[in-house]
Amino acid sequence: MSRTPLDTVEHAAATPDVELPWAELGLKKDEYERVVEILGRRPTGAELAMYSVMWSEHCSYKSSKVHLRQFGEKAPQSDALLVGIGENAGVVDVGQGYAVTFKVESHNHPSYVEPYQGAATGVGGIVRDIIAMGARPVAVVDPLRFGAADHPDTKRVLPGVVAGIGGYGNCLGLPNIGGEVVFDACYQGNPLVNAGAIGVMRHEDIHLAKASGAGNKVILYGARTGGDGIGGASILASETFDDAKPSKRPAVQVGDPFQEKLLIECTLEAFAEKLVVGIQDLGAAGLSCATSELASNGSGGMRVTLDDVPLRDSTLSPEEILMSESQERMCAVVEPDKVERFLEICDKWDVIATVIGEVTDGDRLEIFWHGGKIVDVDPRTVAHDGPVYERPYARPDWQDALQADDAGKLPRPATSEELRDQVLKLVASPNQASKKWITSQYDHFVQGNTVLAQPEDSGMIRVDEESGLGVAIATDGNGRYAKLDPYTGAQLALAEAYRNVATTGAKPLAVSDCLNFGSPEDPAVMWQFAEAVRGLADGCLQLGTPVTGGNVSLYNQTGEAAIHPTPVVAVLGVIDDVARRTPVAFQEEGQLIYLLGDTREEFGGSAWSQVVHDHLGGLPPRVDLERERLLAEILISASRDGMIDSAHDLSDGGLVQAVVESALLGGKGARLIVPDGLDAFTLLFSESAGRAIVAVPRSEEVRFNDMCGARGLPATRIGVVDGDTVEIQGEFTLTLAELREAHENTIPSLLA
Amino acid sequence: MARVVVDVMLKPEILDPQGQAVQRALPRLGFEGISDVRQGKRFELEVDGPVDEAALARIHDLAESFLANTVIEDFTVKVEEGAEVAGAAK
Numbered sequence: 131m132s133r134t135p136l137d138t139v140e141h142a143a144a145t146p147d148v149e150l151p152w153a154e155l156g157l158k159k160d161e162y163e164r165v166v167e168i169l170g171r172r173p174t175g176a177e178l179a180m181y182s183v184m185w186s187e188h189c190s191y192k193s194s195k196v197h198l199r200q201f202g203e204k205a206p207q208s209d210a211l212l213v214g215i216g217e218n219a220g221v222v223d224v225g226q227g228y229a230v231t232f233k234v235e236s237h238n239h240p241s242y243v244e245p246y247q248g249a250a251t252g253v254g255g256i257v258r259d260i261i262a263m264g265a266r267p268v269a270v271v272d273p274l275r276f277g278a279a280d281h282p283d284t285k286r287v288l289p290g291v292v293a294g295i296g297g298y299g300n301c302l303g304l305p306n307i308g309g310e311v312v313f314d315a316c317y318q319g320n321p322l323v324n325a326g327a328i329g330v331m332r333h334e335d336i337h338l339a340k341a342s343g344a345g346n347k348v349i350l351y352g353a354r355t356g357g358d359g360i361g362g363a364s365i366l367a368s369e370t371f372d373d374a375k376p377s378k379r380p381a382v383q384v385g386d387p388f389q390e391k392l393l394i395e396c397t398l399e400a401f402a403e404k405l406v407v408g409i410q411d412l413g414a415a416g417l418s419c420a421t422s423e424l425a426s427n428g429s430g431g432m433r434v435t436l437d438d439v440p441l442r443d444s445t446l447s448p449e450e451i452l453m454s455e456s457q458e459r460m461c462a463v464v465e466p467d468k469v470e471r472f473l474e475i476c477d478k479w480d481v482i483a484t485v486i487g488e489v490t491d492g493d494r495l496e497i498f499w500h501g502g503k504i505v506d507v508d509p510r511t512v513a514h515d516g517p518v519y520e521r522p523y524a525r526p527d528w529q530d531a532l533q534a535d536d537a538g539k540l541p542r543p544a545t546s547e548e549l550r551d552q553v554l555k556l557v558a559s560p561n562q563a564s565k566k567w568i569t570s571q572y573d574h575f576v577q578g579n580t581v582l583a584q585p586e587d588s589g590m591i592r593v594d595e596e597s598g599l600g601v602a603i604a605t606d607g608n609g610r611y612a613k614l615d616p617y618t619g620a621q622l623a624l625a626e627a628y629r630n631v632a633t634t635g636a637k638p639l640a641v642s643d644c645l646n647f648g649s650p651e652d653p654a655v656m657w658q659f660a661e662a663v664r665g666l667a668d669g670c671l672q673l674g675t676p677v678t679g680g681n682v683s684l685y686n687q688t689g690e691a692a693i694h695p696t697p698v699v700a701v702l703g704v705i706d707d708v709a710r711r712t713p714v715a716f717q718e719e720g721q722l723i724y725l726l727g728d729t730r731e732e733f734g735g736s737a738w739s740q741v742v743h744d745h746l747g748g749l750p751p752r753v754d755l756e757r758e759r760l761l762a763e764i765l766i767s768a769s770r771d772g773m774i775d776s777a778h779d780l781s782d783g784g785l786v787q788a789v790v791e792s793a794l795l796g797g798k799g800a801r802l803i804v805p806d807g808l809d810a811f812t813l814l815f816s817e818s819a820g821r822a823i824v825a826v827p828r829s830e831e832v833r834f835n836d837m838c839g840a841r842g843l844p845a846t847r848i849g850v851v852d853g854d855t856v857e858i859q860g861e862f863t864l865t866l867a868e869l870r871e872a873h874e875n876t877i878p879s880l881l882a
Numbered sequence: 883m884a885r886v887v888v889d890v891m892l893k894p895e896i897l898d899p900q901g902q903a904v905q906r907a908l909p910r911l912g913f914e915g916i917s918d919v920r921q922g923k924r925f926e927l928e929v930d931g932p933v934d935e936a937a938l939a940r941i942h943d944l945a946e947s948f949l950a951n952t953v954i955e956d957f958t959v960k961v962e963e964g965a966e967v968a969g970a971a972k
Contacts, residue, residue: 244953357895382954384892386899443895456897480906 138502142174150175155182161517168511176497176504179449180512183415184422187684190516193650194682197660200667201677208676210639213336219259219329220678221336222640224704228593229333230601231263234273234326234644234700236683240359241323244382245290250298251385251457252325257302258390258411258460261397264337265329268579269591270299272309272325272572273605273644273698277318279560279880284313287321288568288881295325296571301387302394305580306572307589309605313560316609319688324644324681326700328603330593335401340408341428341463344491348424348432349469350417351476351483352393352459356442358383359455389458389481396479397460403475405468412459418452418512420461421487422495425509428463431494432509434487448499463489523656533614535747537733542811549810550862552742554872556815557790559741562783563876564794581708585791587630587779588701592708600708604630604701607646608782609694610735611750616658617665620697621753624669625819626781627701632762633779633822635712635769636703641670643680643699648692650684658695659684666697672755675701710769716796716825716851717775723800723849725785726761726838727821731812737783738815757820757843764843765822773830773837780821786814788823790869793856799866801857802849810861813848825851884933885962886941890950891922925949926962933961 135141142148152162155178165173165181173181187193205214212229213221219233237252253270260267272295276284299306309326341348359382400406408428410420417439425432436448442456464472469485476483490496495512497505543549556562565585574583581600582590588604606626612619624641631638643666648655670677686693705711733739734748768774776796778788793800804810826834838845857863892898898920905919925945929937942959950957 244951247954353897356897358897382896384897384899384954386897386902388903389899442897 136500136502136504137175138504139174139506143171146172148172150178152178152182156186157182161185164517169507174504175449176452177507179453180418180422180505183418183453184512185516189415189419191682192517193519193521193684194659195518196520197663198682200663201670204667204671205676206671206674208640208674211676211678212333213263214676214678219263220640220642221263222678222702223333224593224599224601224639226594226597226599227332228599229331229336230328230702231260231265231331232326232328232603232642232700232702233259233679234324234605234642234698235681236644236646237323237325238321238646238683238686240382241291242287242319242321245287246294246297247382247384249291249294249323251383252323253295253298254385254387254390254457255413256325256327257304258413260327260329261394262337262409262411262460263329264335264401265331266398267304267327267329267394268577269305269307269328269589270326271307271589271603271605271700273607274309274324275312275314275317275322275609275696277313277321278315279313281318283318285881291321291323292568292571298385298387300573302391303576305574305576305583307574307580307583307591308603309584311565311568314609314694316694320686320693322646322686322696324646324698326603326605326642328591328601337401337406337409341424341432341489342430343407343465344430344489346407346463346465346489347469347485348434348487348489349462349464349472349483350439350459350486351396351462351481353386353389353456354440354442354482355446355451355454355459356456357446357450357454358457360450360453383455383457385457392479392481393458393460396476396481399475400462400472403471405464405472406462407465408463410461412461414455416452416454416456422509422512424461424463425495426513428489431490431492431496432487433490434497436497436499438484438486440482440484448504521650521656522653523660524653525657526654532747533749537736537739537745537748538731540733540739540743540745546861550864552738553786553814553864554868556737556741556783557787557869558872558876559737560876560880562737562787564874565877566874567877567882581711582634582713585795586714587633588636588703590634590636590705590708590711598707598709600705602631602634602636602703602705605698606630607696607698608735609696610740610746612658612662612697613694613746614735614748614750616661616695618750618753619695620662620665621669621755622750622819623697623699624666624673624701625753625755625758626779627699628673628675628758628762629779629822631701631703632765633712633777635710635766636705637766638673638675638701638703638762640702641675641677641699643677643697645680645682646686646693646696646698647684648687652692655692662695662697666699669755673759712765712769712774712777714778714792714795715776716792716798716800718827719798719851721775721825721827721851722831722847723802723851724824724826725821725846725848726764726824726843727757728818728844729808729813729816729821730818732816732818736815736817737787751817751819754820760841760843761820761822764838764841767837768824768834773834774824774826776825778823780823782817784815784817785823790856790873792823793866794870794873797866798851799853799855799857800849801852801859803859805846805848810858814858884929886927886929886933886959887962888925888927888941888945888949888957888959889922890925890955890957891920893954893956896954
């Protein structure tokens with residue numbers, strides 16, 4: 131086997147004319163030239179590997195950065211924010227000395243290629259982000275989007291994704307408490323598998339990703355490094371440097387939740403003994419990312435000996451080791467006299483741990499292989515000074531026509547019978563139907579702290595057993611709204627998640643987001659992105675809920691067809707005592723059903739327009755964030771003072787969807803009267819934002835009305851919890867049995 | 883009736899957590915000298931009628947689409963000669 135000499139820094143300097151496969155690694159010509167300019171010579175293969183992965187869209191946010199800055203610039207003043215954007219995950223103060231970290235990320239493409247492992251490793255990745263902050267993971271949530279429910283490929287992708295999330299999360303012992311499942315043909319070939327996680331810690335336990343203090347050791351621990359997810363690096367290894375080597379490397383990473391569980395316990399024990407100076411999880415871009423980020427966030431440089439990295443496959447080249455995305459690995463910086471204890475803890479948990487380098491007092495990141503120096507870079511140029519693009523964006527020429535195609539003009543049901551049929555059709559449609567078949571595959575209650583889980587409006591976890599302090603999280607997004615108007619659509623996603631948290635009685639505190647869009651090289655997509663970010667940043671400023679971090683997923687498109695712009699927003703809230711939570715289900719017959727907020731004729735992007743007319747056009751519902759804030763305050767006060775026994779936010783599907791869900795979950799029906807000024811159709815199907823229904827015990831009615839009146843929130847009595855039917859007076863009656871069959875059979879019959 | 887055996891193994895470069903768990907357990911149980919373990923699945927298919935090319939093609943098809951996940955797994959199909967294998971006989 132012939133092998134060309136090791137491509138060391140010296141060798142690179144001496145052989146400036148060697149052509150490197152930068153284009154195959156995804157770098158543009160000017161980006162490669164920039165690397166050459168930074169280094170003052172051609173990069174070595176290993177350096178090229180590092181720059182190419184770290185300057186990728188995924189790691190560098192090069193297309194999105196200029197817009198994401200708004201989250202910082204427009205950040206509202208918030209005493210709750212302990213750690214903001216830029217760290218592994220944001221950290222929020224929830225009181226009583228507790229802090230909560232949470233984040234949402236995407237694992238879209240891997241989940242399309244290999245649904246089970248893609249989704250499983252998505253959970254693994256987000257959980258490591260939480261551990262890296264010093265927190266114990268306590269729950270996960272999974273907002274999912276798939277192609278049409280009846281498409282054959284959905285039947286391939288969805289069960290795999292769901293099994294992967296369940297398999298990994300259940301093995302880790304983490305309850306899955308929320309998320310969404312949405313079907314739309316636009317996600318065919320580009321399913322969105324977003325994963326969120328929450329962790330809890332004490333304030334003093336927050337850890338940051340940085341490497342400081344010359345002489346401190348860099349320890350890689352967790353799984354061995356294999357050839358996972360390094361399709362690109364193989365080009366370097368096989369074509370340029372060693373033709374005899376097999377170049378077939380998997381793009382698919384396989385997760386090992388039991389290893390991850392050990393990693394959690396081992397890391398938290400090391401934190402508890404204060405052995406760790408800085409820490410970073412290994413996700414995308416693996417060691418390239420961990421070493422360059424740790425070094426550039428710290429004060430000094432770093433020297434790493436790649437030969438010391440424990441390998442699963444001894445044939446890996448140094449470029450591949452640097453790019454490998456093998457799962458369940460972390461990198462810690464530890465003071466020399468604490469290394470022994472750190473390694474002992476790892477050994478106790480059966481976790482492989484190896485000192486691979488140390489922090490230096492220089493400012494270079496140097497990496498050695500077989501005695502030769504193969505990387506010598508300023509780590510900041512790798513981790514932070516990547517290219518930044520001001521991509522051109524333009525409002526697409528079809529936007530006006532789309533918005534002019536008003537859903538309000540669609541034919542409405544002419545008779546009570548037709549109205550009744552459409553209600554049944556709506557609650558049975560894949561997007562509105564019960565997702566129990568999916569969510570029952572996840573463990574909701576492991577650890578014993580789950581207070582609420584799907585299908586509640588938000589998931590809720592008890593943080594402190596004594597005081598009852600808890601946190602709530604809701605994730606929402608509506609690609610149909612965002613397609614009609616990305617600015618408003620993003621605010622509607624924020625408003626819905628905010629409202630969902632408040633509906634359960636928790637006070638919204640902070641936001642994380644996962645922004646799923648098509649190709650940034652398409653000006654129309656870039657416009658959608660810019661508008662959505664602007665909308666979200668403005669909305670967060672107005673609601674006083676800062677964005678603490680998140681993730682951008684671009685290139686979600688097949689050929690010319692991009693997905694609907696899909697900003698998914700997670701809102702985290704806090705509740706003083708989880709015993710005061712408000713559930714969705716109707717609790718007691720005779721309680722009065724109140725509709726809070728204003729109902730207008732708003733059908734653009736609605737579930738009704740999709741289910742009945744297969745239509746998408748017009749404008750999404752109007753957003754009034756001041757109203758959302760008032761509604762949230764009322765819902766929280768009413769929960770705290772025991773004025774309401776159940777509540778449900780109104781969003782896609784409108785009032786009828788909410789009433790049916792509350793009725794089915796509670797096993798109690800409802801009699802509704804259409805209030806003056808509204809027609810039955812608008813009452814049932816309108817998707818006006820800023821609304822909720824609540825069930826008020828008769829003894830609390832006066833007090834509740836007084837509160838709403840004093841605060842200026844419209845509250846309309848629309849009916850009563852009663853019997854085993856849902857009756858709209860003067861229109862139709864549906865039995866709970868009929869509704870249950872329609873609502874709960876759809877998903878199993880399509881997917882089981 | 884003939885028997886066709888389909889062996890399904892994770893591709894060599896794919897992480898095999900189960901195999902690793904077995905391998906880690908071996909030294910604890912006093913079995914030394916095993917440097918790697920990979921675990922797979924074996925399917926024994928009893929075929930009605932002759933195992934001709936058409937039957938094998940059919941089995942190849944079902945293995946590829948159902949028994950193995952070819953994104954991360956390889957499989958082999960072989961016809962077993964004789965009814966019993968050494969060690970399996972009682």
